[in-house]
Amino acid sequence: MLPALPSNGPTMPSQLILVPQISTVPAHESKAQSLLAWLVRQQIVEALPTTCGFGGRGMAYAIGPAARRIAERPDLLPYGQRYNGLEVISGRCIYVPTGDFLEEAGCPECRQEIGVPLFASLEEWFPGETDVFCCPECGFEDDINGFLFLQPCGFSNLGFIFNGWVEAGLRPAFVEAFAERLGFAVRQVVIEQPL
Ligand SMILES: [Zn+2]
8 A cells, every 4th residue: 555666765755746636537548648748848857768767677768957947946957867758557556655655634514634544445445446435424436636635745656757857846837737647636745855
């Protein structure tokens, strides 16, 4: 039930992750391809993967020259750093902040704190047995992404991990354009660089 990310280590980069607010993005692999092509066309990332990623085989699409245009603090982009690229994850995955993550969640209907049962339910969500969670307090049922998370989390079969981009940040207009292209709202999950 843990995210399919490597365990923390001294070299782990901070990660800014865009996650659609839906468990199952339809045709997610072709969506991933079209989003990637859109980013490449704008020179936000390079077209071919290189060893600038952190997860899996370490392959990612390296940061491109026009990333400066979409960052809030372009000076802090990871140019020249070992981990700087975009990894596209097209498998069901749980994205939660590391470090001081409190596993808190709220019901949008009854406003009760339901973090404990919600995070326990990921044992059924992760293998794909369900996309929804049902509030044990009031019976409200929705895609698990429809619940409230004080510390943003994401649960989806699609995720875009920008390695080392946390400090630079993404401009809201870019995140909006990204979500529009994807067809679903996105959450920004931030995994800070551990000390
Ligand atoms: Zn409720």
